[in-house]
Amino acid sequence: MSLTVPALGAQTVAITGGKVYPVSGPPIENGTVLIRDGKIVAVGSNVTVPQGAQRVDASGKWVTPGLVNSATSLGLVEVGFGADANESRARTDDQIAAAFKSWEGINPHSVYLRPASEDGITTAVTLPSGGLIAGQAAMLDVLTASTQTGMLVKAPVAMFGQLGNAQAAGAGARAQVVGKLRRLLDDTKYYAAHKAEFDRGASRELSADRADLEAMIPVVEGRLALIISAERASDIRTALDIAKEYGLKIIIGGGAEAWMVADELAAAKVPVLTGAMNNIPYSFSQLGSRQDNAALLRKAGVDVGLIGNAGGGDEELFNVRNIRYEAGNAVAYGMSWDDALRAITLSPAQMFGVADKVGSLRPGTEANVVVWDGDPFEFATRATQVFIRGQLQTGPSRQDLLVQRYLNLPPKY
Amino acid sequence: MTPFHQRTTSYALRVAAIALAMGAAGCASSKQSGSQAPTPARASADSARAVPGPGALSTPNADPFPSTYKPFASRPTLIKNVTIFTAAGPRIENGAILMRDGKIVAVAKSADDQAITQAISGGNPLIIDGKGKFVTPGIVDVHSHMGVYSAPGVEANSDGNEATSPATPEVWAEHSVWPQDPQFPRGLAGGVTTMQILPGSANLFGGRGVVLKVVPSRTVQGMKFPGAKYGLKMACGENPKRVYGERGGPSTRMGNVAGYREQWIKAEEYRRKWDKWNKDREGPPPNRDLAMETLAEVLRGNILVQNHCYRADEMAQMIDIAHEFGYKIRAFHHGVEAYKIADLLAKEGIGAAVWADWGAFKMEALDAVRPNLALLDKAGVKAMIHSDDPSGDQRLNQEVAKAMAAGRAAGIDISEEEAVKWMTINPAWALDLDSKIGSLEAGKNADVVLWSGDPFSVYTHTEKVWVDGALLYDRSDPAEHWRTDFDLGFVPEQTTGGSK
Numbered sequence: 001m002s003l004t005v006p007a008l009g010a011q012t013v014a015i016t017g018g019k020v021y022p023v024s025g026p027p028i029e030n031g032t033v034l035i036r037d038g039k040i041v042a043v044g045s046n047v048t049v050p051q052g053a054q055r056v057d058a059s060g061k062w063v064t065p066g067l068v069n070s071a072t073s074l075g076l077v078e079v080g081f082g083a084d085a086n087e088s089r090a091r092t093d094d095q096i097a098a099a100f101k102s103w104e105g106i107n108p109h110s111v112y113l114r115p116a117s118e119d120g121i122t123t124a125v126t127l128p129s130g131g132l133i134a135g136q137a138a139m140l141d142v143l144t145a146s147t148q149t150g151m152l153v154k155a156p157v158a159m160f161g162q163l164g165n166a167q168a169a170g171a172g173a174r175a176q177v178v179g180k181l182r183r184l185l186d187d188t189k190y191y192a193a194h195k196a197e198f199d200r201g202a203s204r205e206l207s208a209d210r211a212d213l214e215a216m217i218p219v220v221e222g223r224l225a226l227i228i229s230a231e232r233a234s235d236i237r238t239a240l241d242i243a244k245e246y247g248l249k250i251i252i253g254g255g256a257e258a259w260m261v262a263d264e265l266a267a268a269k270v271p272v273l274t275g276a277m278n279n280i281p282y283s284f285s286q287l288g289s290r291q292d293n294a295a296l297l298r299k300a301g302v303d304v305g306l307i308g309n310a311g312g313g314d315e316e317l318f319n320v321r322n323i324r325y326e327a328g329n330a331v332a333y334g335m336s337w338d339d340a341l342r343a344i345t346l347s348p349a350q351m352f353g354v355a356d357k358v359g360s361l362r363p364g365t366e367a368n369v370v371v372w373d374g375d376p377f378e379f380a381t382r383a384t385q386v387f388i389r390g391q392l393q394t395g396p397s398r399q400d401l402l403v404q405r406y407l408n409l410p411p412k413y
Numbered sequence: 414m415t416p417f418h419q420r421t422t423s424y425a426l427r428v429a430a431i432a433l434a435m436g437a438a439g440c441a442s443s444k445q446s447g448s449q450a451p452t453p454a455r456a457s458a459d460s461a462r463a464v465p466g467p468g469a470l471s472t473p474n475a476d477p478f479p480s481t482y483k484p485f486a487s488r489p490t491l492i493k494n495v496t497i498f499t500a501a502g503p504r505i506e507n508g509a510i511l512m513r514d515g516k517i518v519a520v521a522k523s524a525d526d527q528a529i530t531q532a533i534s535g536g537n538p539l540i541i542d543g544k545g546k547f548v549t550p551g552i553v554d555v556h557s558h559m560g561v562y563s564a565p566g567v568e569a570n571s572d573g574n575e576a577t578s579p580a581t582p583e584v585w586a587e588h589s590v591w592p593q594d595p596q597f598p599r600g601l602a603g604g605v606t607t608m609q610i611l612p613g614s615a616n617l618f619g620g621r622g623v624v625l626k627v628v629p630s631r632t633v634q635g636m637k638f639p640g641a642k643y644g645l646k647m648a649c650g651e652n653p654k655r656v657y658g659e660r661g662g663p664s665t666r667m668g669n670v671a672g673y674r675e676q677w678i679k680a681e682e683y684r685r686k687w688d689k690w691n692k693d694r695e696g697p698p699p700n701r702d703l704a705m706e707t708l709a710e711v712l713r714g715n716i717l718v719q720n721h722c723y724r725a726d727e728m729a730q731m732i733d734i735a736h737e738f739g740y741k742i743r744a745f746h747h748g749v750e751a752y753k754i755a756d757l758l759a760k761e762g763i764g765a766a767v768w769a770d771w772g773a774f775k776m777e778a779l780d781a782v783r784p785n786l787a788l789l790d791k792a793g794v795k796a797m798i799h800s801d802d803p804s805g806d807q808r809l810n811q812e813v814a815k816a817m818a819a820g821r822a823a824g825i826d827i828s829e830e831e832a833v834k835w836m837t838i839n840p841a842w843a844l845d846l847d848s849k850i851g852s853l854e855a856g857k858n859a860d861v862v863l864w865s866g867d868p869f870s871v872y873t874h875t876e877k878v879w880v881d882g883a884l885l886y887d888r889s890d891p892a893e894h895w896r897t898d899f900d901l902g903f904v905p906e907q908t909t910g911g912s913k
Contacts, residue, residue, distance in 0.1 A: 080774035082651055112773065260905075280803055281595055281904055283565045288905050310804040318773040318781070325811065328871030377871050379814035382822060399782045403823050406788065409756045 011390060012036045014049040015371060018058030023065055023346045024360035033063055035367040038390035043361045056385055058371045064341065065361050066122025066368030066388065067376075069323040070273050070348040071253070071307035073316045074113065074124045075106035075140065075148070080314070089130040095170040096184060098219075099211035100135030102128040103155045106148040112317050114397035117142045119321035120376060120383040122368035123358045125157060125348070127227075127316075132169035132180055133161040136215065137227070139352055141368065141388050144395070153366075157352040158251065159219050162229035163239055164285050178238055183207045185246050188216040225249045225352065227273070232285040233257040240268050251351055254309060255297075257288035262300035271303035271351045276330035277310040294343070295334035305348040306330055306340065328377030340377065366390075470698055471687045471706045474715050478587060480637035482626055485883035489513040489536050492863060493524035495543025498833040500550050501852040510548055511538070512859035515881040520853050528855075541877075547868055549833055550853050551606025551860030551880065552809050553840035555719070555766050556746050556799035559597055560590035560610055560625075560633070564803065564899075570594075574613035575620060579657045580676050582645065583703035584620035586612045590633040595904065596803040598895040601627040602886050603807030604862040604875045607638060607841070607850055611746075614648035614721040615656040617663070617672045621707055622646050622719060624844055628880055629895045642845050644743070645711050647673070649722035649731060650777045670730060677738040680708030688713075717743035717845060719766075723777035725753035732761055744843040746799060749781040755792030764795035764843045768805070769812040769819070786813075786835055787820020787827050797839040809836045814869035829869060858882075 013035040020031030022043055032047035033040060049055065078085035087105035090097035103126065116124065122142055128135035138155035161181065162168065169177040187206040191213040197203045198210065206213060218224035228239045231254050240261070243250040252258060255274040258265060265272060276294045281287045290296075294304050306326045308315025315322060327340040335343070349359025357366050367390035374381035386393045396404070405411045467475065493509040499520055509524040510517065511532055519528035561573035572589035575581040590610055600608065605627055612619035622644035625636040649669065658664035663672050683705035690698050710716040718735070722728045722745045735742050744764035745751060749772060751758060751765040758765055767789070772781025782788075789796035798813050800806035817832040841851025850858050859882035866873040878886035887893060896904075 078773070079776055079779060082655070082775045082777075277804060277808070279599055279807075281564050281899075283567070286565075287903050290905075290907070311802070314771060314774055319770055322770070322815075325815075325871055329811075332872045332874060379811065379818045379869060379871060380821075382818070402780055403752075403782050403784050403788070406753050406755075407823065409754075409792065411753075 011038065012050055012053040013056060013367075013387070013390065013392075014047075014053045015056040015058050015063055015369060015385075016049065018061045018063040018371060020063045020361065021065075021341060022361035023342055024362050031063065033361055033369055035369065035387065035390045038367055039363075040361055040365050040367050040369070041363055043363065056371065061384065062372040062374065062376060063361070064120075064370050064372065064376060065345045065359055066370055066386070067120050067323055067344045068123045068125075068305075068348045068359055069116070069121050069307065069320050069344070070125045070305045070351075071309065071316060072124040072126050072320045073129070074116065074126050074142070074320055075108065075110050076102055076126055076128070077317050078107065078110060078112075080317075088128050090128065090135055092131060094208060095131035095168070095180075096133045096208045096212050097128065097131055097135040098133045098159060098208065098213075098215040100128055101138075101156065102126065102135050103138035103140070103148065103152060106138075106140070106151075108143075108146050108148050108151055111398040112320065113142050113144050114393075114395065115318070115399055116320040117144065117386050117388060117393045118383065118397060119324070120370040120372065120386055121321055121323060122370070122386065122388045123153060124320060125352065127160050130168060132171075132177065133159065133184070133212070133216075135160060139354060139358075141358075141366070143388055144393070153357055154352065154354050156224060157354065158225040158227045159216070160227045160229070160253075164230050164232055164235040174235065178242075180207070181242065184216065185220055185242070185248075188213050188220045192217050192220070219248060220246060222247050222249045225251050227251045227253045229253040231256040231283070233260040233288065235285065236261045237264065240264055240270060243268065243270065253307075256286040256293065258302070259290065259293045259296040260288055262297050262302055265297065266301040269303075271305060271347070272297055273305045273307045273348075275307055275309040276326050276333055276335070282311065291329070292333040294330045298335055298339050303347055303351065304339070304343045305351055306343040324376050325379065331377060337377075465698060469701060470691075471683075471701045471709070472691065473710065473713055478585075478634060478637075480639045481632065481634045482628070482630070482637055482639055484515045484881035485628065485885060487512070487515060487859075487879070487882035487884070489533065489538035490541065490879070490882070490884070491524060491529065491533060491538045492541045492543045492548055492861075495863070496547045497853060498547065498549045498830060498868070499853040500830075500833050500837040501854050502830070504830055510853060510861065512861060512879060512882040513538070515859055515883070517853055517855055517857050517859050517861075519855055541863070543863065545866065546876065547864040547866060547873075548853070549604070549862050549864065549868055550837040550851055551862055551878065552604045552836045553607045553844070553846075553851060554600070554605050554800050554806050554809060555609045555744065555797060555840040555843045556801045557600070557608045557610055557803070557806055558613065558801070559600060559608065559803055559806070560592065560594045561586055561612065563591045563594035564596050574615040576613075576615040576656055579616050579653055579663060579672055580618045580704065581616050581620050582618040582676070582705075582707040584612060585623065586610045586621060586646075587623040587633050587637065590623065590625070590636075592630050592633055592636060593898040595897045595899045596806075597627055598629070598897060598900075600803065600806045601878055601880075601895065602875060602888075604810065604864075604878055605806055606860040606862075606878065606880050607844070607846070608806075609644055609719070609844060611644065611646045611719060614646070614652045617648060617653050617669055618676060618704075618708070619646035619648060621716070624846070626880055628885060629897075638846065643707075643710070643716045644719040644844070645707060645716050647718060647720045647731075649720065649727045650724060651775055652721075666727065670734070673731075673734055674737070676704075676708060677712075677734070680705050680712060681738060684709035684712045711740050712738065714741070717741075717843075719744055719746055719843075721746045723747050723749050725750040728754060729757060732757070732763070743845070744795070744797070747801070749778050749785065751794070752782060752785045752788035753780075755789050755794050758789070759793040764797060764839065765789050766797045766799040766840065766843060768801070769798065769816040783816065783819030784823040784825060786816040787823065787825040790820070790827065790831060790835070791825050795839045795842055796835055797843060798835050799840070810864075810868040810873070811871065812836075814871075817869065832869070
């Protein structure tokens, strides 16, 4: 841990006295997290707090990295339906929207940002939806007074597609979905090698638009992760086969039956984004859904990012904040507490290639830090201070304003 | 559809799909109309006094599909050294509870209490040491669509909305319930012992709901809660106008309100006609009409209105409609804006069944706030959690925990004892079953949950669940877990090892 502390600035904050969970290393009793100019500069038990630093007393409290929710529609959706407020889905004829940069439609003033940050969610992956290839996903910091580019951590962080849902892919059967995906990957490779012919109109017929093929190039070159939403064990195996065949870097999303394929996932070093509150055979692709799925994957050595996908109320928007309860339930079903915290911090940061920026308390990373008045996975626990890029997040959410207005009836207005 | 949902999602969202799917479906209505009701065929000299078959008559509190439920075999059971939330008073530390013959015999501060020692003397009760554990009443979920929207959520299992007409009070949810829905045992494993299964909210009048015990049975009759009143599902707002907007209406909220009133006018006429005939028995009986019969039963107070309604202003209008026609609304369901009119609901004696934190999925859910339950409770409203969702149903204790924490964060002092009521005695009241279930008191049905720890901790599991004194879920005994017919073969055995 760094002990050298350079000269002060007005932006220096020292969080002292708490039990610090850096995630990148073992917990530190009575630790200090030192923040300067939006970055973490020191973490440890022997950090000298510079004179004039703003102190946050975290005695008796828990200090963690800001939580990361890897499956949200934050900024893309304001109202599910019945309103002109959904920017998550591109319209296509071929169900391939690889060129769709969903974050270009983000609303940086979304009213769901503040409720998320109030509960310690500092970073989110915001996903497009629909089709075979829904489009490109971005990771953003949950800032309330930023801009659509200013809040980005990285964009794109992944391409988002699926296997197993024929209807959404514009296909008639799951094997046809596989065929469509293979053809897209083949055509992308062909296109990348024959751009000149394409420009001359001398290319063979290709299955996607030029912009979509262009957007798929980093995927087939293994530079951009492809999240493949797949529930049935057989679909997950197909995804693993395709990834191997084409040299793709993939992440399995959903993964209801991933536990059945855990060893293969571990061997292929393919991570899984899944929840810990699912046990209902909602479809014939999810018959093996079980609540200890995430725990079993971890036991097999699979890297897991926890997401809210139990299908209840708005895990991706209104309740992005509830990801910490997903972690708590994962622990109840056999995951270690440390792994559960990692699954909503450093694991997704690593999956999406941003571990140098978010997901842990390490010098040099963004100062996304949360002080909790107890175990962050417990319902009774509240985030007492939330820092994003070193800035203490303050101000009421729209929901807070409603509660204030109606706390005593009748309201003033 | 949200990114990681390869499923038809929760009911609240599912109605959107109906609107899309129904347009081209060409579903012909095959409703029985009143004029086709069988006429009493009993030709005799004294024809006015002839006794027709019950199917020809509209009789108050008729029970043509009677419950065949019988409590499962049980043995006297004593749980001692356990923390008890009775939902009828302060918590009891290191307490004891004795069940026998399906009933709670005693709830006491100690197993040495005379009421317990006397009751078990000479008997051979199962004794469970509850050290470090908690006991609550069985959870009551007043809003579920299990069985009518069974898993897997395929079209063939979509039996919750008779979306062929905006007013279908003639349909009964129990006639859609599939007792082999694999969601039922998962609910039981979450501590839910009583459920109200409601029709969906596509229609202004969705039909009758039914109260079920969460127990294995070959028939729905075998799950029906003996003596429970029926509920009438009504729905406000966006759903009916979305579903019928391009299919003859209603297409507006004012159209919705006209739709309710037109039906109640007819129902009042029907009630009058039949009440007179049932009293005088003179002349041939009036024609029977299943739709009007249900509404007439509401007007007589025999069926409880369970009203899906999100917005505060619409709830106030529904209250006026109830006044206009002289019926009571038992509870508003979903009620995301109930907190805005908590004073009105308290004054009217109307319950509010709400989620802990669902919102934003449509315009009328925009103003959801997490302290809703606490704000309602503070104002004196019968406040209760509900699921509307087979996943949330398994964790209503967690939903209550979230709502309690949100209330406290807003400065409302909610005790755990009070919060327990949100998932037990208050929903039991909404079903008019609070004299039988919902609290742990001597003489009440022994619907009991043993928790591994504080039910409001995320780490706590349901350990054991008793329905009428019978142990129907035991986390430590996976071999005995209830698996539905569907589970067999389709669902890997190890996955049904237990819920929370």
